[in-house]
Amino acid sequence: MAVDERRGGQGVREEESDLSRVREPRFELGDLRRHIQQGAGSALCGLLALSLLMIGCTTPAPPPAAPRVPGYIVGAPDLLRIHILPDPEIEREVRVRPDGMISVDLVGDIQAAGRSPVEIAQDIQSSIGRFKRDASVNVIVVASPSQFVTIYGEVARPGIFALDTETRVSEAIGRVGGPLPFASLGGVRLIRTTGDQTQILEVHLGNIQRGDLATNYVVMKGDLIVVPPTILARVGYAMQMVLFPLQPLISGASSAGSIYSGYSNVSD
Numbered sequence: 001m002a003v004d005e006r007r008g009g010q011g012v013r014e015e016e017s018d019l020s021r022v023r024e025p026r027f028e029l030g031d032l033r034r035h036i037q038q039g040a041g042s043a044l045c046g047l048l049a050l051s052l053l054m055i056g057c058t059t060p061a062p063p064p065a066a067p068r069v070p071g072y073i074v075g076a077p078d079l080l081r082i083h084i085l086p087d088p089e090i091e092r093e094v095r096v097r098p099d100g101m102i103s104v105d106l107v108g109d110i111q112a113a114g115r116s117p118v119e120i121a122q123d124i125q126s127s128i129g130r131f132k133r134d135a136s137v138n139v140i141v142v143a144s145p146s147q148f149v150t151i152y153g154e155v156a157r158p159g160i161f162a163l164d165t166e167t168r169v170s171e172a173i174g175r176v177g178g179p180l181p182f183a184s185l186g187g188v189r190l191i192r193t194t195g196d197q198t199q200i201l202e203v204h205l206g207n208i209q210r211g212d213l214a215t216n217y218v219v220m221k222g223d224l225i226v227v228p229p230t231i232l233a234r235v236g237y238a239m240q241m242v243l244f245p246l247q248p249l250i251s252g253a254s255s256a257g258s259i260y261s262g263y264s265n266v267s268d
Contacts, residue, residue, distance in 0.1 A: 072166075074120065075113050075146030075221060076100055083138045084128065093142060106131045117141055149219045151176050153227035154183035168216045170208050172225060179205065182233035190217055191224040 074080065076096040082104060084090040094102045100113030102120075107127045112120050117139040125137040147163035149172055156177020169190060173179060185206035192199045203215045203225075219225070229237065 072116060072141060072144075072147075073221070074115055074117065074141065075144075078112075078141060078146050079143040080112065080117070080120070081140045081142050082124065083140070084124070084132065085136045086132065086134065096146070104128075113146075147221045149221075149223045149225065151225040151227070153225075154180040154229050154233070155227050156180065163219065163221070167219050169203050169219060169225060170205065170216050172219050173205070173227065179227055182229050182236075184228045184230045185209070187228045189226045189228075190219070191226065192220060193222060 074096060076098050078096045079093060080096065080102065081093050082091065082102075084105075090105050092105065094104070096102055096112045100111060101109045102112045104110055104124055104127075107124055110120065110123055110127070115123075121137040121139040124139070125135050128135050128137070144164055145162050148160055149163060149167070150160045151172060152158040155173060158176060161175060167175075169188070173188075179185065183205075186204050188203035188205050190201040190203050192201065201215070201217060203217065204212070205227075207214070208216045
């Protein structure tokens with residue numbers, strides 16, 4: 001009996017030993033899971049730190065530059081100064097005729113309208129070469145009444161003015177007194193007609209004031225700039241149009257009341 005009890009005790013201990021060996025992998029898997037979680041957390045922190053570093057090192061992009069300036073195109077009745085060398089020196093001021101031509105000494109008529117001053121000078125130089133060897137020709141625009149722009153809407157002095165120098169949209173609006181308080185700075189439109197084609201360019205005047213010159217276009221001959229009112233101003237204008245027919249009656253009633261009040265004071 002004692003032998004059987006010892007054997008039974010050994011069997012129980014062996015079973016407990018086996019159970020402990022079975023449980024050991026659970027602790028190993030738990031440790032592995034914790035290590036994986038710690039590694040993932042470290043990697044996530046590293047990526048976050050790298051992202052913050054990249055954001056901090058990134059410099060903001062500069063605002064877009066102003067659009068490229070097209071060459072000046074001569075038109076009637078522009079005034080041009082023509083200077084021709086060598087001696088005998090020729091210097092003349094000529095006005096572009098309605099037919100687009102100008103008259104030049106030794107050359108005759110030259111097409112000027114629709115061309116740049118450089119193209120006109122090259123044409124004169126090639127034609128005058130028969131009379132002047134190694135001729136040098138320079139053409140300067142003295143006055144440009146053919147170049148005009150129209151501005152209307154929410155500006156101080158809407159109207160038409162000539163372009164005597166290279167002018168951008170912001171400068172053109174400034175020349176008519178600038179936008180009024182109820183002008184929609186984000187709704188300005190530049191309407192340009194070339195032949196049978198009409199182009200509408202959006203101008204963000206508010207962005208231009210903040211240094212973004214991407215829509216600060218150079219105005220050209222015949223351009224129309226429209227500065228619309230804000231929605232609040234449109235509502236006010238609509239109410240004014242509705243109340244305008246009643247304005248004479250209101251003024252008349254006010255005048256009659258003043259007259260009656262004065263007559264009563266005199267009678268008393």
